[in-house]
Amino acid sequence: MAIPISYNWRNLVARKTTTVMTALGIALTVAVLLSALALVEGLRGMLDSSGHPLQVLVMRKGSNAEMTSIVTREGFQDLKLKPGIARSKSGEPLASLEMVTVIVLESPENPAGININLRGITPVGFELRDTVRITAGRMFQPGKREVVTGQGLARRYPLARLGAKLRFGRGEWEVVGIADAGGGAGNSEIFADLNQLSSDQNRSEALSSVLLRAADAAGVQALINDLENDRRLNVTAMTEKSYYSAQASSASTIQFVGMFVAVVMAVGSSFAAMNTMYAAVARRSAEIGTLRVLGFSRPAILFSFFLESLLLSLAGGLIGVLMVLPLNGVTTGYGNMVTFSESTFNFRVTPELMITGIVFAMVMGAVGGLFPAGSAARKQILSALRGA
Amino acid sequence: MTKYLPLILKNALRNRRRSALTIISIAFSLCLLGLLMALYHAFYFSEPTSDQALRVVTRNRVSLTNPMPLSYQQKIRQTPGVRDVMIMQWYGGAYKDARDPGNMFARFAVEPDKMATVYPDWKLPEDQRQAFARDRTGCVVGRKLANRHNFRIGDRIPLEGDIFPGKIELTVRGIYDSNTDNENMFLQWDYLKEMMSNRRMDMTSMFVLRVERVEDVTGVSKSVDEMFRNAPFQTKTESEQAFAISFLAFLGNVKLFLFSICGAVTFTILLVSGNTMAMSARERVREVGILKTLGYTPGSIQAIILAEAVCIAMAGGVLGLAMAQGLTSFVRSAPSMLADLSRFTIPAPVAVLCLLLAALIGVVSCWIPSWTAARRPIVEALRFND
Numbered sequence: 001m002a003i004p005i006s007y008n009w010r011n012l013v014a015r016k017t018t019t020v021m022t023a024l025g026i027a028l029t030v031a032v033l034l035s036a037l038a039l040v041e042g043l044r045g046m047l048d049s050s051g052h053p054l055q056v057l058v059m060r061k062g063s064n065a066e067m068t069s070i071v072t073r074e075g076f077q078d079l080k081l082k083p084g085i086a087r088s089k090s091g092e093p094l095a096s097l098e099m100v101t102v103i104v105l106e107s108p109e110n111p112a113g114i115n116i117n118l119r120g121i122t123p124v125g126f127e128l129r130d131t132v133r134i135t136a137g138r139m140f141q142p143g144k145r146e147v148v149t150g151q152g153l154a155r156r157y158p159l160a161r162l163g164a165k166l167r168f169g170r171g172e173w174e175v176v177g178i179a180d181a182g183g184g185a186g187n188s189e190i191f192a193d194l195n196q197l198s199s200d201q202n203r204s205e206a207l208s209s210v211l212l213r214a215a216d217a218a219g220v221q222a223l224i225n226d227l228e229n230d231r232r233l234n235v236t237a238m239t240e241k242s243y244y245s246a247q248a249s250s251a252s253t254i255q256f257v258g259m260f261v262a263v264v265m266a267v268g269s270s271f272a273a274m275n276t277m278y279a280a281v282a283r284r285s286a287e288i289g290t291l292r293v294l295g296f297s298r299p300a301i302l303f304s305f306f307l308e309s310l311l312l313s314l315a316g317g318l319i320g321v322l323m324v325l326p327l328n329g330v331t332t333g334y335g336n337m338v339t340f341s342e343s344t345f346n347f348r349v350t351p352e353l354m355i356t357g358i359v360f361a362m363v364m365g366a367v368g369g370l371f372p373a374g375s376a377a378r379k380q381i382l383s384a385l386r387g388a
Numbered sequence: 389m390t391k392y393l394p395l396i397l398k399n400a401l402r403n404r405r406r407s408a409l410t411i412i413s414i415a416f417s418l419c420l421l422g423l424l425m426a427l428y429h430a431f432y433f434s435e436p437t438s439d440q441a442l443r444v445v446t447r448n449r450v451s452l453t454n455p456m457p458l459s460y461q462q463k464i465r466q467t468p469g470v471r472d473v474m475i476m477q478w479y480g481g482a483y484k485d486a487r488d489p490g491n492m493f494a495r496f497a498v499e500p501d502k503m504a505t506v507y508p509d510w511k512l513p514e515d516q517r518q519a520f521a522r523d524r525t526g527c528v529v530g531r532k533l534a535n536r537h538n539f540r541i542g543d544r545i546p547l548e549g550d551i552f553p554g555k556i557e558l559t560v561r562g563i564y565d566s567n568t569d570n571e572n573m574f575l576q577w578d579y580l581k582e583m584m585s586n587r588r589m590d591m592t593s594m595f596v597l598r599v600e601r602v603e604d605v606t607g608v609s610k611s612v613d614e615m616f617r618n619a620p621f622q623t624k625t626e627s628e629q630a631f632a633i634s635f636l637a638f639l640g641n642v643k644l645f646l647f648s649i650c651g652a653v654t655f656t657i658l659l660v661s662g663n664t665m666a667m668s669a670r671e672r673v674r675e676v677g678i679l680k681t682l683g684y685t686p687g688s689i690q691a692i693i694l695a696e697a698v699c700i701a702m703a704g705g706v707l708g709l710a711m712a713q714g715l716t717s718f719v720r721s722a723p724s725m726l727a728d729l730s731r732f733t734i735p736a737p738v739a740v741l742c743l744l745l746a747a748l749i750g751v752v753s754c755w756i757p758s759w760t761a762a763r764r765p766i767v768e769a770l771r772f773n774d
Contacts, residue, residue, distance in 0.1 A: 017663075017666060063550040064550070068551045103450050206585065264416050278406065
């Protein structure tokens with residue numbers, strides 16, 4: 001017969017201070033792990049919601065980022081005549097020639113400034129990005145030095161807020177609108193008129209990339225093959241989705257550091273849990289003897305103490321999850337190694353992440369509880385009753 | 389106090405398993421703390437080497453990807469305090485499969501004849517330097533990079549360009565050792581120029597300046613930026629070290645990240661050791677009663693218990709620091725493009741700080757349990773039954 005779980009619960013409550021201290025140690029360890037993972041999760045989520053499944057991004061062969069790619073207007077004229085490209089209501093091919101560059105944006109937090117993506121775009125580009133909505137202000141006017149900033153940027157940088165003026169190219173650019181890109185990469189970009197921007201930057205002919213929409217899902221791969229095999233164009237093509245999902249590799253450093261720190265802390269915490277459980281076993285020696293006299297078996301005692309350690313760590317895991325919950329939705333930025341600019345996104349504490357945290361805590365509890373539970377089960381009835 | 393030392397040590401060793409568990413637990417946490425603080429130190433407090441301190445970098449104010457006219461070189465060269473100015477252009481490109489982070493390393497085009505003036509601290513044999521200068525398609529690579537990819541002199545390295553399109557093949561003409569970076573590749577500016585489109589022809593993304601004296605750094609930086617303040621391409625000039633730190637900011641809020649982890653770790657140690665000390669103190673209440681009957685004052689009893697806690701915490705600290713120092717070799721060999729960690733070690737101030745922190749943790753965690761134990765009335769203490 002198993003020892004009732006309420007026995008363990010009451011024991012944990014009776015030794016409040018020790019329980020709380022051990023659980024808090026475990027909670028902090030879980031919190032460190034989860035904050036790093038929530039950051040990675042946020043970046044992944046942002047990248048996953050970027051791009052349209054029917055869309056194809058075209059860059060020059062050899063480039064793996066829009067910023068290092070060059071596509072000429074001449075090349076674009078040939079490109080947009082390819083068969084299989086969807087048409088707009090007015091019958092024009094849905095193909096957007098764009099220019100991507102980087103500017104440095106200063107913020108009080110970072111006076112030296114951070115690289116931010118700046119995208120020159122035409123109306124068809126917004127037609128392709130149908131999730132982008134202007135939430136404040138208005139769209140920039142073609143031929144003017146006006147920009148629209150992603151709302152993630154606007155939240156983090158005073159210089160990206162409505163009415164602010166940015167200096168680049170040949171003059172000052174006014175922020176006239178804030179855009180919500182539906183959680184995607186557009187939230188960390190600045191949009192400007194393609195023609196105005198490219199002439200300001202002395203690159204009217206040499207732009208960066210082309211975004212196309214395939215007429216239907218079946219035609220996406222055919223369009224990609226067609227573009228890749230056209231030697232005259234000399235371009236590389238990929239789905240917009242895969243372009244963004246490849247950027248998740250940028251988070252590998254923070255993921256590694258977060259996990260390393262958490263694992264090292266976990267070793268410390270499970271040793272602490274072990275200490276607590278050994279003390280519990282020592283102090284309850286007489287109780288253990290009594291339980292044995294009552295007829296509870298050695299395995300039942302082993303299981304009971306093991307369970308108590310698991311309960312302790314479960315409490316720690318829950319507190320740890322509660323500690324990171326306020327992080328959920330907080331906007332942050334992280335260097336994207338592919339675009340060489342900052343990606344803005346929100347921390348995401350998903351249910352899967354919470355389960356990971358709790359399992360991680362329980363593993364600490366299991367490691368810490370196993371040996372003390374074993375020593376409790378091995379006690380001889382008589383010596384246990386005497387309290388030795 | 390020293391006369392109590394045997395008693396303190398005996399107490400610490402009484403419950404060996406508990407002391408060992410506590411020491412190991414503290415050691416792991418302090419190992420982490422030591423590593424993180426050493427990283428912080430390496431990022432933000434490391435002293436530039438005497439030659440690095442004389443280097444200044446000029447770039448376009450808008451961002452590194454925006455170029456500046458080559459004509460600036462001559463103008464900057466004439467600024468008082470400047471010894472020489474070298475063109476430095478980011479080549480980019482890809483080596484083998486660019487998706488493998490191991491194949492990522494920085495590649496710059498430079499002027500070989502100016503390297504000796506700008507980078508006098510580099511150990512690059514004179515014959516290798518000349519071989520590089522003679523070969524248009526030659527390159528020099530850092531020692532760490534060469535070791536990682538097994539590059540040897542005479543090897544040919546294929547690269548696929550992106551900013552400067554086309555496939556090229558460079559011959560390794562030299563391998564350098566430097567105190568500040570060992571992971572970059574440098575090719576000839578003249579060779580890169582052949583690959584440039586007209587648009588980029590007379591532009592570069594960076595100038596590396598060598599100033600005469602350390603005191604000139606601020607003045608030169610200011611006057612260069614001032615000179616181009618009303619020009620179509622404004623500049624941003626700063627010391628090489630500040631330039632390197634600006635890359636670190638790119639990774640996100642590194643300072644906050646390190647601070648919060650250090651905070652969490654410190655608090656965890658405090659909990660762990662506080663818990664242990666509270667347990668030991670409780671078990672010894674009766675002993676305290678006996679010590680009191682023998683005439684020990686509450687003060688000395690508390691001191692004895694505190695000293696035991698400090699001993700255990702310090703033992704954990706020493707062990708943790710030793711572990712951290714062992715781990716630095718992994719950090720040293722890891723590829724790092726954003727910060728130089730090739731000389732990464734636990735610096736003395738960090739070690740001292742960690743040990744002080746360990747001692748402090750011992751005292752803080754034990755203060756309340758030892759205080760209550762030492763001030764319990766004799767009779768009550770003797771009767772105490774846990």
